[in-house]
Amino acid sequence: xxxxxxxxxxxxxxxxxxxxxxxxxxxxxxxxxxxxxxxxxxxxxxxxxxxxxxxxxxxxxxxxxxxxxxxxxxxxxxxxxxxxxxxxxxxxxxxxxxxxxxxxxxxxxxxxxxxxxxxxxxxxxxxxxxxxxxxxxxxxxxxxxxxxxxxxxxxxxxxxxxxxxxxxxxxxxxxxxxxxxxxxxxxxxxxxxxxxxxxxxxxxxxxxxxxxxxxxxxxxxxxxxxxxxxxxxxxxxxxxxxxxxxxxxxxxxxxxxxxxxxxxxxxxxxxxxxxxxxxxxxxxxxxxxxxxxxxxxxxxxxxxxxxxxxxxxxxxxxxxxxxxxxxxxxxxxxxx
Numbered sequence: 001x002x003x004x005x006x007x008x009x010x011x012x013x014x015x016x017x018x019x020x021x022x023x024x025x026x027x028x029x030x031x032x033x034x035x036x037x038x039x040x041x042x043x044x045x046x047x048x049x050x051x052x053x054x055x056x057x058x059x060x061x062x063x064x065x066x067x068x069x070x071x072x073x074x075x076x077x078x079x080x081x082x083x084x085x086x087x088x089x090x091x092x093x094x095x096x097x098x099x100x101x102x103x104x105x106x107x108x109x110x111x112x113x114x115x116x117x118x119x120x121x122x123x124x125x126x127x128x129x130x131x132x133x134x135x136x137x138x139x140x141x142x143x144x145x146x147x148x149x150x151x152x153x154x155x156x157x158x159x160x161x162x163x164x165x166x167x168x169x170x171x172x173x174x175x176x177x178x179x180x181x182x183x184x185x186x187x188x189x190x191x192x193x194x195x196x197x198x199x200x201x202x203x204x205x206x207x208x209x210x211x212x213x214x215x216x217x218x219x220x221x222x223x224x225x226x227x228x229x230x231x232x233x234x235x236x237x238x239x240x241x242x243x244x245x246x247x248x249x250x251x252x253x254x255x256x257x258x259x260x261x262x263x264x265x266x267x268x269x270x271x272x273x274x275x276x277x278x279x280x281x282x283x284x285x286x287x288x289x290x291x292x293x294x295x296x297x298x299x300x301x302x303x304x305x306x307x308x309x310x311x312x313x314x315x316x317x318x319x320x321x322x323x324x325x326x327x328x329x330x331x332x333x334x335x336x
Contacts, residue, residue: 002076002124003269004044005159006132007054007150008037009112010066010080011089013254015299019095023104026094032300033069034091035112036134036166039255042073043262043291043305049269052076052124054150058088058111073302081119083111095252105171109140116142117149125153130265134164138181139171151188160276162265163189164257167198175201186218190276193224193261208233209240221276224264224285226257231289234281243285246293246318255301256292262305263291290314 013034016026033042037055044051053075057063059082066088070077089110094102107113115137125131131154137143154161165182172178182202186192192215194202203211212223212235225233231245267284268276290311298304306314 001050001127002052003050003128004041004130004132004265005052005054005124005128005150005154006037006041006044007147008134008137009035009089009110010038010053010055010057010070011035011091011107011110011112012062012066013301014090014092015252015254016092016094021094023092023094023102029092030299031065033066033302034254035089036136036164036255036258037132038066038070039258039301039305040132040164040262040265041070041075042302043259044266045073045075046305047262047266047308047311049266050076052079052128054079054115054120054124056081056083056111056115056119058082058086059084060088062088062090063111069302079119079121079124081115083114086111086114089113093254095254103168103170105168107171112137113140113143115146117145120146120149120153122153122156125150125157125159128154128157128159129269130162131159132162132164132261132265133185134166135182135185136166136168136171138185147185155188160190160265160268161188162191162193162261164261165192165194165198165202167201186215186220189220191222191224191264192220193226193257193264195226195257196228199225209235212240222281224288226260226292228253229293232260232285234285236276236281239281241282243282243289245289246314248293248297250296252299252304253296255304256295258301259295259305260288260292263288263311266308286315287311290318 013032014029017028041053089107092104137147205211215223216237222236229245294306295304
């Protein structure tokens, strides 16, 4: 029985094998499975959650590589489609020590953009517990309508809906189109995880309290802001605060946020609580912070995502403290 479903882009990341250089200056690249929703699917499967992925790749060597890699991680690929008329999307990634990687995409169009509503089968949603999607599949048609159909199926069957408003401005026609498209996804989410680098663009403020309240008013039940090595901020309308992060020697931050999201969803599914009402938020986010930290210690997103056992072992070897809002940060903001 499928417990979690992830929908969206599955692609190939070509990651520069030299740090702190522009793509034009890179001497070579490492090939790796990528695409934020595909990474989340892998992260869930690695933690023992029965996970299915819905998406489209090219009927080409890269598409076959992606499907084989997902199968190797025990992700159900029965809902994946190979497209004979478009190539698999490629992303070239340059890594910088400040953590803000640079991406260049090849998808004009990519096969993932051609997922259509008729290819979404409701039967896969009937017994699942969580559905995850991202903003990239909302950029163009027909993948936007396919995503919206999947969301309706998830709502019909009572799944917790997780959304990643992944900001890749180069893929949108304009910044205005990006904001409008990202907010379209926000209206359907129960859980949203936003990075500190995306926060001000999406919410219009650096203030975490004000921005999260703005999102909660749209019906979102849990807002999480990932703050890199500083941990994360959360707000569910009743409780808000910080969970401190972990210091590690980061090598590649690609996919760290996806590892974080996968850990959140895995903990919710394992908790067997009714929705998000009784979940131990701080414990869950401590677990997710650890997952994200571990994911930065190797090159490549999917292969760097940790198992549940790895995360527990990592946490047990660390000392973590919590910093609630009321301890003095009256107006918490994203730092420059």
